Amino acid sequence: MTIPMSVPKASNERAQELRENLQEIRQRVQDASASSSSGTRPKLVAVSKYKPSSDIMVCYEDGQLDFGENYVQELVDKAKELPLEIRWHFIGTLQSNKAKVLAGIPNLHTIQTLSSVKAATALNKALASSTSRTSPLNVLVQVNTSGEDAKSGLSPLSSSSSIAESDLAKLVKHVIANCPHLQFQGLMTIGSLELSLHASETEKNADFEKLRETRDLLQEWLRGEEFAAKAQWGSAEHGGNLVMSMGMSSDFEAALKAGSDIVRVGTGIFGQRKMKEEVKAERVKTAVTV
């Protein structure tokens, strides 16, 4: 059994910087969502990958409860030493062999990157035998709206294709019908960096439009399917509707205007991240000097 370590404190200067950044992002989220159509309050997930637990504590003490992490081990380590009230969102590449470890995190709130039947089955099974969790784990299915090879996720839907035959519908049906320990809540996309950086203020972002169209088609399809009529799906906070997670530091305002319910902001709150290699080298160095 590991005893939780106490988290080192951020310097006063760093704490002030984080609180100011958080305040600014909150204000921008509020301003952008005031002009959107969805009506419900969007959720801000602070993406803390590569950032120390001391940074997370500052945001937590400032009222931020939702945090996103990309790497399973980093998430496990942070979840162990940080408050249980934190709602962790896993937003990294999901591998079936990590299902057990993830299912063991008591305050893992949502997996936003589900994209295979195999991973859903593995997660459901691991959750069934997990003693550290009582409520179902929320999942969002990742959609590769930009069609880039390097991005994970399933193909978006279009009105001309057969929805029931799509990988997306098959996965969603599997989760709703066969995975009682998972709660299907909606869809997530990352989108192309190109589109997000170069879209002008007025121009619509094609990735966000595609996720929205996919969400609408999927929701309409689910409403007509018997397996779905008997089950719970969607988000309780959003009146049983499917939610969309889209928008990062460079494009969350455009995403909110397109109807996003969850934005994932890292750099805008925590500043630039180091490269993976630098972080690794630093860990090795501390391990040696301590």
Ligand SMILES: *Cc1c(COP(=O)(O)O)cnc(C)c1O
């Ligand atoms: C890193 C990451 C983010 C945050 O990106 P920023 O540009 O730093 O805001 C959001 N979503 C996913 C899936 C990420 O991997």
